[in-house]
Amino acid sequence: MxxxxxxxxxxxxxxxxxxxxxxxxxxxxxxxxxxxxxxxxxxxxxxxxxxxxxxxxxxxxxxxxxxxxxxxxxxxxxxTDISAQDAADNYAIRAALEPAALRLSVPHLTHEDFDRAEALIAEMDAEGDLARLGELNRRFHLTLYARAGRPRLLALVEQHLAAADRYLRFHFAALGRDHMAQDEHAALLAAARAGDAEGAARIAQAHVETAARNIEAFFARR
Amino acid sequence: MxxxxxxxxxxxxxxxxxxxxxxxxxxxxxxxxxxxxxxxxxxxxxxxxxxxxxxxxxxxxxxxxxxxxxxxxxxxxxxTDISAQDAADNYAIRAALEPAALRLSVPHLTHEDFDRAEALIAEMDAEGDLARLGELNRRFHLTLYARAGRPRLLALVEQHLAAADRYLRFHFAALGRDHMAQDEHAALLAAARAGDAEGAARIAQAHVETAARNIEAFFARR
DNA sequence: TCTAGCAAGATTGGATCCAATCGACAATCG
DNA sequence: CGATTGTCGATTGGATCCAATCTTGCTAGA
Structure with missing residues (x-):
């Protein structure tokens, strides 16, 4: 736009x-x-x-x-230009904050939240435009974090998720959009639905860390 | 001042x-x-x-x-005025970020870092002024996090540590300065010195979480 | 008496103007 | 011929001025 x-x-x-x-x-x-x-x-x-x-x-x-x-x-x-260091920083911060947000939020998630998250996964499968895809991805994650009841923590997560879109652009360019890791999204939702905050947190952390590795590999290869 | x-x-x-x-x-x-x-x-x-x-x-x-x-x-x-919610937010963020910083930093800490941290603990024992005490406390923690090699992450930690001083003021007023938890500081340093990043991270997280509970109890009691 | 409304003062939002600094290019000196 | 210095254009930092809005308190009318 x-x-x-x-x-x-x-x-x-x-x-x-x-x-x-x-x-x-x-x-x-x-x-x-x-x-x-x-x-x-x-x-x-x-x-x-x-x-x-x-x-x-x-x-x-x-x-x-x-x-x-x-x-x-x-x-x-x-x-500010995006370097490998900045990307690593961003992912290190998210890998710490997002599991924490999830642990706080999962016990308070409602059926409506789960349904919305599921719908967002489906939308991501259908969406072709990259910018829109990043937006859907953000909204999926934020939906699962939303009940943490910590506005400042959520604002930080949101800020860094949005910043990550700048790297995501490279991510997709380098690796193709199938690296969106939809199966991980599904697993995350399933764990949250089961009330398994700890498991969900682990999946979220692994999710961020694999993304970080992909970006790192991309930066290293040029 | x-x-x-x-x-x-x-x-x-x-x-x-x-x-x-x-x-x-x-x-x-x-x-x-x-x-x-x-x-x-x-x-x-x-x-x-x-x-x-x-x-x-x-x-x-x-x-x-x-x-x-x-x-x-x-x-x-x-x-911005400080509420119980803001304090909880601050501590939730720190409880997530500081162990992460520690995990990244501990493997790269040097003897000089350990000596400096130890000196800071000693200074805290001797220091009477509260503002100065908060400053020493910050520098002690930041010394242990400094080798994480993630400037943005460190900046976030520093920002929230500084913000926590606003709550620390209440903390001391309510509980007395012996709640600085110097033994926890010593344990944290010992674990870091032993190269036990995971143990140090656990101690740091517990450290932040007990502080959070103290503040919460203080806010609840009025 | 109580309330609605209006008017004046205070305070911020935005525009315009001036000063300070930086970068580039040319002229001068060694 | 190269380095240095000075000057000019561009751009930002800061000051001042005007407009918009909010607050307060007074007044008029029910």
């Missing part, structure tokens, strides 16, 4: 221009529309969003705090 | 006013000098820092992304 589309579609949803610019830029970075290393010129962005430089600057500051852009004084902001 | 002191001391260390304001405000919030719920008026802060409102606004945006202040459009920023 182009940036212009995002602008036209979402502007009314935000009360302030700053929040709007921040949201669009974040999605653009996470979706890969703005690849790592892209310099973000304030004037240019301001013109694109039809606002002044100020909301752009504030938005860039927020993205800096989220480690999505790098700031250098008097040189400006650049989209 | 007063805000005025921080201002006088640290201004030359920063290239830009924004970075300076952000740093001072963050420390002030984490140290408890600015308690939760404090409204942060831009004009007032700008006058205090002898700058205009703009760097203050940018700094506040960054703190917002770090969940240290809450923004409401046209109403301004307020220091």
């Amino acid at each position: 182009d940036i212009a589309d995002l602008i036209a579609r979402d502007r009314p949803r935000f009360r302030t221009a700053t929040a709007f610019v921040e949201s669009v830029l974040r999605e653009a970075i996470l979706s890969g529309a703005l690849p790592g290393g892209t310099p973000l010129r304030q004037e240019e962005l301001a013109a694109g969003f039809a606002v002044s430089r100020m909301p752009v600057r504030e938005a860039l500051r927020q993205l800096e705090a989220q480690a999505l852009v790098d700031f250098t004084p008097h040189k400006g902001a650049v989209v | 007063d805000i005025a002191d921080l201002i006088a001391r640290d201004r030359p260390r920063f290239r830009t006013a924004t970075a300076f304001v952000e740093s001072v405000l963050r420390e002030a919030i984490l140290s408890g000098a600015l308690p939760g719920g404090t409204p942060l008026r831009q004009e007032e802060l700008a006058a205090g820092f002898a700058v205009s409102r703009m760097p203050v606004r940018e700094a506040l945006r960054q703190l917002e992304a770090q969940a240290l202040v809450d923004f409401t459009p046209h109403k301004g920023a307020v220091v």
Whole structure:
């Protein structure tokens, strides 16, 4: 999706221009529309969003705090580029957080949650578009974590899941989309359904770690 | 330490006013000098820092992304207040991240690291000031995690350790400083020294979880 | 007396303007 | 001929100004 589309579609949803610019830029970075290393010129962005430089600057500051852009004084902001180290970092964090979220959440999951998760697995089987596939994958995992009752923990997981989409792009490009590991998703859901929080946590951890290995192998091979 | 002191001391260390304001405000919030719920008026802060409102606004945006202040459009920023839920969140995150960092770090720790950690334990025994005690505690843990080779993971751990100081203040007030659990620190160091990453990780997790229970009990009792 | 509404002050959001810094290229000096 | 320095354009950092919105308190009417 182009940036212009995002602008036209979402502007009314935000009360302030700053929040709007921040949201669009974040999605653009996470979706890969703005690849790592892209310099973000304030004037240019301001013109694109039809606002002044100020909301752009504030938005860039927020993205800096989220480690999505790098700031250098008097040189400006650049989209953080994705390295093998960053990927390893991301997966190490997720491998720690997601099993923890699962352990807290599984005891409180409802039938509706399980049904929704199952439907998402089916949708993933049918979906062809990669961006959409990443979105479905995120929603599947977040559905299973949602009942953890720890909003900050969930926000962290969500943030790092979204960031992982940037690597997922390489993942698919290198290995094909059958590496989405749908059987692991099914096993995860089954364990959660059985109330086996510990087993589910183990599967989730292994799930993240195999993904990490795949990405690592991909980076090593070039 | 007063805000005025921080201002006088640290201004030359920063290239830009924004970075300076952000740093001072963050420390002030984490140290408890600015308690939760404090409204942060831009004009007032700008006058205090002898700058205009703009760097203050940018700094506040960054703190917002770090969940240290809450923004409401046209109403301004307020220091995020610490609730039992926030504390539980913080400890859940740390209970997941710190053992992971430890597992990665222990195999690469050096004799110097162990010596430094041991010295920090001794310093904690001798230290009376609470703020300084929290700082020593942080440095002890971070020393053991430092060789994990995952900068983002470490940054997350550091951020949440620092945030925990806000709760630690209550912890000590309620339970006395002997609850610092120095014996657990010693056990943690011993396991790390023995190269037992798994054992160290277990101790660290238990360490965080008992702290979480203490805080929870404290919040429940009022 | 109580409430709805309006008006003034306070405060933030956004735009515009000026200053400081960086990068590149050219001119000068050894 | 190479290194250094100075100047200019581009870009960001910071200050000031204006607009939008929220809050507060007063007033008028039921």
